[in-house]
Amino acid sequence: MIGEPEIDGDWYAASGSGATAEALPGGPGRERVRRARPPWPWALGGVLAASAVWAGTLAVLDRVPDVPRLAYRHSPDLCKEFDLKTVAQSAGREFEGRQNGEASYPAQDWSYCSISTPYQEETVMYGAQVLVELHKEHDPAAEFATGPGTDPSTRIDIGERQEVQGLGGRAVLDRYYARGGSRLMVLDGGAVFTLTVQWFQPKDGTPGSIDENAMDAAMIEDMRTLMTKLKR
Template identity: 75%
Template sequence: MIGEPEIDGGWATASGAEGAAEALPGEPGREGVRGARRPWLWALGGMVAASAVWAGTLAVQERFPDVPRLDYRHSSDLCKEFELKTIGQAAGRKFEGRQSAEGVHLAQDWSYCTVSTQYVEGTMMYGAQLLVELHKKGDPEAEFATGAGTDPATRLDLDERQEVQGLGDRAVLDRYYAHGGSRLMVLDGGAVFTLTVQWFNARDEEPAGIDENAMDAAMIEDMRALMAKLER
């Protein structure tokens, strides 16, 4: 409190070398005056410094108003982070042949992983691709999950889009028109997660016997696990 130092002399008493330097001969009362001023000057300096920091923060926010929040770390080897436990159970197959890629840039960091099941004649094959984008400047919300893709074999049926609750700020699940497959996209602040899973018969026949709802649930579960692992 303000009154306490004045009562016990905490501001008015100089001691040791500092007291000797402050209390000059022939200047009575100078010791008490100097001792009382210094804490106020120190406090004033702290207030000025804090104001400068706050003003700098406001200036940065005004200069880059669209900087999104990032709650996730960048992974240089995304395949080591992505386990596909539930997806593998839904497919009844083991995923292997993992390949990772990544890039670090001023505006965006990204990492990618692709995996697939081994070719076995007469059985269903699966492939999965995962892309994680960390937007450090522009907010990706306006363009999230827009566009149907360029490959006719994997064009998305956006009319059957499903909103997924409880995953990031927003999450959507889309199906492919041709060849069995689904795409799960999650937006959370400046992070965008895109997971696709495709399946096809090794004999180039139409895929059959796939429980798409079970695969969708597996994709959501494995995505949730990945996001928790990458969270800062």
Template identity: 70%
Template sequence: MIGEPEIDGGWETASGADGTAEALPGGRELEREHVRGTRGPWLWALAGVVASSAVWAGALAVQESFLPDVPRLGYRHSPDLCKEFDLKTVSQAAGREFEGRQSGAGMFLAQDWSYCTVSTQYEDGAMMYGAELLVELHKKGDPAPEFATGPGTDPATRMDTDEREEVPGLGDRAVLDRQYARDGTRLMVLDGGAVFTLTVQWFHVREAAAVDGNVPAGTIDENAMHAAMIEDMRTLMTKLKR
């Protein structure tokens, strides 16, 4: 059993009168105190660096979240949009298959864009359809203030905003223009910095046997077409989601 003198001696050996460690045989105690003395400042310095880095990263995150010129982009750029563009539901509503696909794309500092145009083949006595999809990814300015304010690039475009409908549950905001570019409909969707524009047009091909030349060869269920456009747009957005 260890007596009190031995305990007292142990404490005296661990620390001298001046607060420094006394060396044991072989210098083990001296070495242990030396290592402990040099490790402390490094640990404090490392903790300071980590804390500073965390504060700096947090400040950057807060700063970026409040920057008005950095819109949220949750979609990827597709250089060949026709490979992503599937008008399955629209084709069913039209009763025709779309083909003749043409695409284009561009990547710039402020915006990436891509488009795809498709159409049905001409058939005498049948209705023809054409569709165009444009995807714009705004990387600098916020597109929300000017969303759906212009008629488009087609000089023949006409748009009746009284016929415009808000489409709920699609992106941040979605609008459907029923009367657009002669016989057609335009669906536009805003989601963060991404703008999706789908236009579908149809042309009444006249029967050669029509007496007055004004009898359309067929009719179209516009409500079914509008629902089909919304469904195909939803499918595309899901496909391009990051």
């Protein structure tokens, strides 16, 4: 608490503040005392402003928990950063048809890119999506890797989840259930990266030659490259 300083009557006389002196009842011979003037308006205003700022600071600290570090920048055009070079080599196909999206809010920045291989008869098609979320007001660790990812129609087989070492703070690789594909999610501080790659068999039922383990390794490599590009 900020209290008023102890001031005697002589301070006003010495400072030239113009404090008035009045005689006590009882006539001559009685001591004269000085009546201190009210505090200056600007002094009161300063105390009240400081109190208001402190109260607001306490309210913010009480409302916003500890926020993890953000070591990555927001990219409005993620497709320019997103290069599936290793995945394309594993698939034996080139990706094109890039679609981009992004938004920036006080609590979170996000950006998205979707690409796919062109359609060819009797050939496996591939689609890939990457989502980067930068959480600025809360820690995303509690809900990390609990949702459907970039495609709500897909189902994750948690029983086949693999922990990926050496990528961000935590990384997991999940298989899609009843559909060809994998999802790689990385948590690093307040940033969450999600990369999904799906493959679709030709309509005539011709089986495609897909090395899922090689595709998983390619996804990890391309994710590492993207994270390096976005590093502050």
